[in-house]
Amino acid sequence: LGDNPSVIIVGAGMSGISAAKSLSDAGITDILILEATNRIGGRMHKTSFAGLSVELGANWVEGVGGDEDNPIWEMVNKLELDTFYSNFDNLSANIYKQEGGLYNADVVQEALELAENVEEISENISNALIAHGENDISVLTSQRLADHVPTSPLDMVLDYYTYDYEFAEPPRVTSLQNTAPLPTFANFGEDIYFVGDSKGYESVVHHIAKQFLTTDDNGNITDLRVKLNKVVTEINYKADGVVVTTEDGSTYEADYVMVSVSIGVLQTKLINFVPILPPWKILALYKLDMGVYTKIFLKFPYKFWPTGNGTEFFLYASERRGYFAPWQHLENEYPGSNVLLVTATDDESRRIEQQSDSETKAEIMKVLRKMFGNHIPDATDILVPKWWSNRFYKGSFSNWPIGVSRLDYEEIRAPVGRVYFTGEHTSEHYNGYVHGAYLAGIDSANMMISSVNKQKVPNQEHRDFI
Numbered sequence: 001l002g003d004n005p006s007v008i009i010v011g012a013g014m015s016g017i018s019a020a021k022s023l024s025d026a027g028i029t030d031i032l033i034l035e036a037t038n039r040i041g042g043r044m045h046k047t048s049f050a051g052l053s054v055e056l057g058a059n060w061v062e063g064v065g066g067d068e069d070n071p072i073w074e075m076v077n078k079l080e081l082d083t084f085y086s087n088f089d090n091l092s093a094n095i096y097k098q099e100g101g102l103y104n105a106d107v108v109q110e111a112l113e114l115a116e117n118v119e120e121i122s123e124n125i126s127n128a129l130i131a132h133g134e135n136d137i138s139v140l141t142s143q144r145l146a147d148h149v150p151t152s153p154l155d156m157v158l159d160y161y162t163y164d165y166e167f168a169e170p171p172r173v174t175s176l177q178n179t180a181p182l183p184t185f186a187n188f189g190e191d192i193y194f195v196g197d198s199k200g201y202e203s204v205v206h207h208i209a210k211q212f213l214t215t216d217d218n219g220n221i222t223d224l225r226v227k228l229n230k231v232v233t234e235i236n237y238k239a240d241g242v243v244v245t246t247e248d249g250s251t252y253e254a255d256y257v258m259v260s261v262s263i264g265v266l267q268t269k270l271i272n273f274v275p276i277l278p279p280w281k282i283l284a285l286y287k288l289d290m291g292v293y294t295k296i297f298l299k300f301p302y303k304f305w306p307t308g309n310g311t312e313f314f315l316y317a318s319e320r321r322g323y324f325a326p327w328q329h330l331e332n333e334y335p336g337s338n339v340l341l342v343t344a345t346d347d348e349s350r351r352i353e354q355q356s357d358s359e360t361k362a363e364i365m366k367v368l369r370k371m372f373g374n375h376i377p378d379a380t381d382i383l384v385p386k387w388w389s390n391r392f393y394k395g396s397f398s399n400w401p402i403g404v405s406r407l408d409y410e411e412i413r414a415p416v417g418r419v420y421f422t423g424e425h426t427s428e429h430y431n432g433y434v435h436g437a438y439l440a441g442i443d444s445a446n447m448m449i450s451s452v453n454k455q456k457v458p459n460q461e462h463r464d465f466i
């Protein structure tokens with residue numbers, strides 16, 4: 001091997017582009033990025049809806065205002081993207097009962113304070129478990145220990161808003177040790193900002209890409225080291241190199257490969273590894289969860305919801321936990337657009353993806369009529385992203401479930417011979433987030449770089465996990 005090995009990067013989302021930039025910065029410029037879709041950005045994806053530019057995937061910079069600077073927040077500001085502070089302070093005045101009408105704000109405030117207390121107790125339990133080297137428990141188990149298992153529609157919707165709306169999976173599934181306290185908020189701060197800019201949140205990925213890829217006069221990436229519409233179907237890895245095959249029958253040879261596809265994709269057979277990945281690796285990859293989080297946008301002929309300070313976020317409290325529960329009006333972000341955003345997750349998301357958008361719209365209209373009365377107009381447009389059915393994603397972002405240890409996590413991101421792994425799911429502290437994908441790209445590239453440097457010393461092998 002020379003000083004400058006060749007590397008194939010599979011996937012041009014945030015982590016793949018971040019890894020490629022780090023390799024490039026280290027002098028490894030003989031790279032080839034193979035991306036299945038016709039664009040760079042992956043799960044950061046703007047689309048046009050009813051004349052607006054909205055985000056199908058990541059929307060918020062999460063973790064702002066703390067001791068450490070969130071690197072994504074820095075880039076978003078450098079690019080001068082329009083961002084909006086998400087203010088949930090007034091939520092207690094904005095929770096609708098299943099059959100209509102608002103809950104009394106004092107009643108909600110009490111329930112909210114109880115939920116926050118329980119969250120704090122859970123955090124203390126988590127710290128105690130870690131300090132005593134005890135096994136992990138689920139968030140739900142910690143709620144039982146704190147003697148508060150949400151069962152009423154009001155308690156359930158607050159619980160859904162706190163957990164599922166963040167992790168895309170319920171407290172029954174989610175690991176306590178690895179989410180309480182959550183490093184994103186503990187390190188970068190508790191604030192979150194909505195990116196509502198016609199340039200799209202994905203422009204952050206383009207910004208990184210343009211620092212090492214060639215562009216034309218209009219700033220479009222023209223670098224031949226990026227190949228779009230290339231679906232990788234096989235990775236053949238040997239002691240002296242890799243051969244990567246794409247669906248169109250092309251083959252590419254390199255010294256190393258960096259795989260940045262989602263954990264959801266790694267849990268399918270889209271990419272065939274030859275030889276088959278070792279059992280420790282397969283097991284680790286299959287243990288993590290790929291959550292499903294669905295952002296449904298609806299456009300109306302006119303507004304029928306309250307607007308002004310403290311109205312942006314509202315909740316619908318159904319007996320069916322998480323049934324079209326968290327709502328956001330986008331009057332701040334897109335004034336006068338008459339657009340609402342409602343979020344579904346997990347089983348609801350999977351159900352919704354399998355039915356027609358008009359069926360989903362009919363269900364949502366029923367919910368809205370409960371909240372705002374029968375006189376309200378039908379939505380004129382609906383946008384239902386389908387991340388779970390998409391074979392290049394198979395969900396929205398990873399969630400750390402009960403039963404996955406730190407060692408499992410090390411194994412998820414560990415290389416196998418010349419095959420390296422990156423992606424938000426490999427982030428040491430920030431899985432599930434844009435900043436996680438960005439930092440994971442840097443970390444995985446550094447692992448590869450240090451291994452390349454070690455290879456220059458004869459007889460030094462990669463870490464053998466088998």
Ligand code: FAD
Pocket residue numbers: 010011012013014015016034035036037041042043044056057058059060061062230231232233260261262265270271293294295387391392393395396397422423424425432433434435436437
């Ligand atoms: P990806 O973006 O998935 O990149 C992997 C790339 O690999 C993709 O471009 C894919 O097309 C490509 N690929 C897949 N299979 C193949 C193949 N066989 N061959 C070649 N290429 C392939 N994060 C936040 O911080 N804030 C949020 O508000 C937020 N909200 C979200 C909401 C939704 C609905 C979703 C989906 C995600 C959200 N996230 C959010 C998470 C964030 O978007 C991701 O963590 C991050 O973008 C993942 O980047 P990545 O590079 O790891 O993966």
